[in-house]
Amino acid sequence: MAEKKVEQESRPDSNGMEKIVSLCKRRGFVFQGSEIYGGLAGIYDYGPNGVELLNNLKRLWWKANVYDKENYYGLDSGMFKHPKVWEASGHTSGFSDPLAECRECNTRIRVDKELEKVGVTADEKMSETEINQLFDAHREEIKCPKCGQKNFTPARAFNLLVKSNLGDFTSEGTEPVYLPGEACQGIYLNFKNVVDSMNPKIPFGIAQIGKAFRNEISPRNFLFRTREMEQADTQYFVKPNENKEAYELIKQDRWDWYLSIGIKEENLRWKQHENLVFYAKDAWDIEYNFPGGFDELEGIHDRSDYDLTQHMEYSGTDVRYTDPDNGEKYIPWILETSVGLGRMFMAVLSDAYHEDEVGGSQRTVLKLHKELAPYRVAVSPLLKNKPQLVEKAREVFAMLKKEFGNVAWDDNGNVGKRYRRQDEIGTPHCVTIDFDTLGEENPANKDTVTVRDRDTGEQVRVPVTDLIGYIQ
Ligand code: ATP
Numbered sequence: 124m125a126e127k128k129v130e131q132e133s134r135p136d137s138n139g140m141e142k143i144v145s146l147c148k149r150r151g152f153v154f155q156g157s158e159i160y161g162g163l164a165g166i167y168d169y170g171p172n173g174v175e176l177l178n179n180l181k182r183l184w185w186k187a188n189v190y191d192k193e194n195y196y197g198l199d200s201g202m203f204k205h206p207k208v209w210e211a212s213g214h215t216s217g218f219s220d221p222l223a224e225c226r227e228c229n230t231r232i233r234v235d236k237e238l239e240k241v242g243v244t245a246d247e248k249m250s251e252t253e254i255n256q257l258f259d260a261h262r263e264e265i266k267c268p269k270c271g272q273k274n275f276t277p278a279r280a281f282n283l284l285v286k287s288n289l290g291d292f293t294s295e296g297t298e299p300v301y302l303p304g305e306a307c308q309g310i311y312l313n314f315k316n317v318v319d320s321m322n323p324k325i326p327f328g329i330a331q332i333g334k335a336f337r338n339e340i341s342p343r344n345f346l347f348r349t350r351e352m353e354q355a356d357t358q359y360f361v362k363p364n365e366n367k368e369a370y371e372l373i374k375q376d377r378w379d380w381y382l383s384i385g386i387k388e389e390n391l392r393w394k395q396h397e398n399l400v401f402y403a404k405d406a407w408d409i410e411y412n413f414p415g416g417f418d419e420l421e422g423i424h425d426r427s428d429y430d431l432t433q434h435m436e437y438s439g440t441d442v443r444y445t446d447p448d449n450g451e452k453y454i455p456w457i458l459e460t461s462v463g464l465g466r467m468f469m470a471v472l473s474d475a476y477h478e479d480e481v482g483g484s485q486r487t488v489l490k491l492h493k494e495l496a497p498y499r500v501a502v503s504p505l506l507k508n509k510p511q512l513v514e515k516a517r518e519v520f521a522m523l524k525k526e527f528g529n530v531a532w533d534d535n536g537n538v539g540k541r542y543r544r545q546d547e548i549g550t551p552h553c554v555t556i557d558f559d560t561l562g563e564e565n566p567a568n569k570d571t572v573t574v575r576d577r578d579t580g581e582q583v584r585v586p587v588t589d590l591i592g593y594i595q
Contacts, residue, residue, distance in 0.1 A: 139414035139473065140413075140414040142487075143345070143414065143469070144345055146472075146487065146547065147170075149547075150547050150548050151170035151171045151172045151173065151548075152172050152176065152472070153169055153170060153173050153345075153346065153468075154167065156168050164342050164350070165349045165351070166350060166351055167346060167349060167465070172497040173468075173497075175496075175497035175498070175529060176471070176472075176496075176497055177464060177468060179495045180384075180464060180468060181332055181355070181464065183384055183495070185330070187376075187380050188328075188330040188357050189330050192328065194324075194327040195327065195329065195357065196317055196323065196327070196329050197331070198310060198313055198317070198329050198330070198331040199332075199333070200309025200313055200331065200333065202302060202334060203302075204300075204301075204303065204308060204309070204312065206299060206300055207298075207437050207438070208308055208312065208437075209284060209301050209304065209308075210437060211437035211438070212304075214283075214305075215301075218283050218304055219280040219281050219283060220235065220280075220283060220340055221234040221235055221249075221251070221254045221281070222279055222280075222281040222340045223258065223275040223276050223277065223278045224276045225267040225274065225275055226272075226274040226275065227272040227274055228269050228272070230267050230268065230269040230270070230341075232265075232267070232268065232275070232341065233340050233341055234254060235254070238258070240265075241261055241264040241265060243257065244398065248398070251278065251280050258275075258278050262275070281338070283338045284301045284302075284304050284337075284338070285302040285337070285338055285350075286299050286302075287299075287302050288300070302334075302336035303333065303334065303336065304335060305335050305354065306331060306332070306333030306353075306356055306461075307331070307333075307354070307356040307461060310329045310331055310356065311358070311430045311431060311434050312434065313329070314329070314360070314431060315440070317329055325360055325361065325362060325444055326360060326361045326362070326365070326369060327359070327360055328357050328359040328360070329358050329360075330356070331357075332354070332355045332356075332464070334351065334352070334353050335352050336350060336351050337350060338350065344413070345469060346465035346466065346469045347415075347418065347466055347469060352464070353465070354461055354462065354463055354464070355461070355462050355467075356459065356461045356462075357373075357459070357460045358430075358457050358459050359373060359457065360444070360456070360457060361455060361456050361457075362455065363428065363453055363454075363455070364456070365456070366427075366456050366458060367425075370404075370405060370423075370425045370458050373458055373460060374393075374407060374423050377423060378391065378393075378409060384471065384495060385471075385474065385475070385490075385491065385492035386411070386471065386474050390470075390473075390474055391409060391410070391411060391412075391420075392409075392417060393409065394407065394408045394410050394419070402426065402427045403424060403425060403426055403429075404456075405424075405425040406422065406423070406424045406425065407422075407424075408420070408421065408422050408423070409421045409423070411470040413469060413473060419466075420462060420466050421466075422459070422461050423458075423460050424458070425456075425458055426456070426458070426459055428454040428456050428457070429457075430457055431454045431455065435454065442454070471491065472489070475489040476489060477489075477490055482539070482580060484539075484543075486546050487546065487547050488546040488547065488577060488578070489546070490549065491551075493551045495549075496548070496549040496550055496551055497529065497548055497549065498530060498531040498550045499523075499527040499550075499551065499552075499594065500523055500530050500550065500551065500553070501533045501550045501552070501553045502516055502520040502530060502531070502533070502554045502555075502556070503516065503533045503534055503538065503553065503555050503556070504516035505538065505555055505556060505557040505558070507534040511561055512557070512558070512560075513534070515556045515560055515561060516534075516556040519554060519556060519572060519590070522587075522591070523554070523590065523591070523594070526591050527594070531550060533553075538555060541553065546577055550577060551578075551594075552575065552576065552577065553577075554572050554573070554575075554590065555575070556572055557572075557573060559584070560587075570586060571584040571587065574593060574594075
């Protein structure tokens, strides 16, 4: 019997974050890192359903940024890099956040983010003295998020790079190696290799998904600010001064991609950076309306020739591009897109999360794009203690699994419970094999199955032979 759906939906509101965190744990999407040891701040593990959604996001991102483009190349660079890389990139000296500590309860705050909350923008290039002047001018407005007091230490620059050991780390004078503070450096380091091996003509792009680590002062908002993350980056190399038009096209392309994976346009907005670093020509963020409000999802940066110039200077290697048409040598300018997979994951979950009423009962449903859902379809025998039903259901399951791969077998509890469970993880269709399928009740329905739609709760009978086409 079809379930009646009542149009009374809601997206997560102010307590939406808690609902999402709870769903993630309950349904195997995301767990706190090292949970059985009491957890490790800012680190999360993706569970069985989460890794499917994460991999689907990466697959669609890769398709859009490599396969669907003619002039983009993929890359997977090693995490460890020569210590000088982080000097050249400015991370050892300048990759820091202003940290202050509450004198009452020792909570650490990021002063620039707290200033932002009271409407004051701190320039990224500010010295420690300058940021403290700004902090002092607004101390009365900034309260400790934990104890509510306003008694903070002065701000000091806190470097975000995570130090590590590699090889002969016991010798005196060995330079420290770092985990990557951002994944994109691997692209700059391999620019010359890609040019020499693939002979691309400028303009062209390199795409990479890679891990990054930051000693964030206050990891917060679940996957929004973590200490270990994955970033999906593209760097597009253009001729000097031929940046503007390409930059606009890239911005539009990234915006459209979010719509193509089902994100609602009203939950996205653009934000232009007010204080550009000296080399940048322009910088915009795509912000998403997370449960806590709009915040940065992806950065799109017009970076001039800064990155390659730095690496050429620090490495002493000529990384210039030679124009095959006229032999002209130059350092290309770079247009960058960079998004954290965790933030993307959270945006997709918040967008898909709905509570509504179907068949007279409340439900939570993830209205995920069908290409993103952990399972494309779930298959169930109406009753699990009827061998004929189970056998037929197993046949249908095997057929669908061969086609789609990620197909769930669900024979726990009654049909209603299975639907609720699949709704909660966003499975677009549930297929049930019943006595009609066997031709025992209505011979006209022999070899047909019930297919139930996640979003509407509607059920239709579909011949097994048409099932793959129907689901596609
Ligand atoms: P923020 O201002 O929020 O610290 P950022 O401007 O330093 O971010 P970038 O260095 O431009 O961020 O990194 C590119 C992308 O990587 C960001 O748009 C974001 O999606 C993601 N990202 C950055 N820091 C984190 C983090 N700590 N946890 C999760 N994702 C992150």
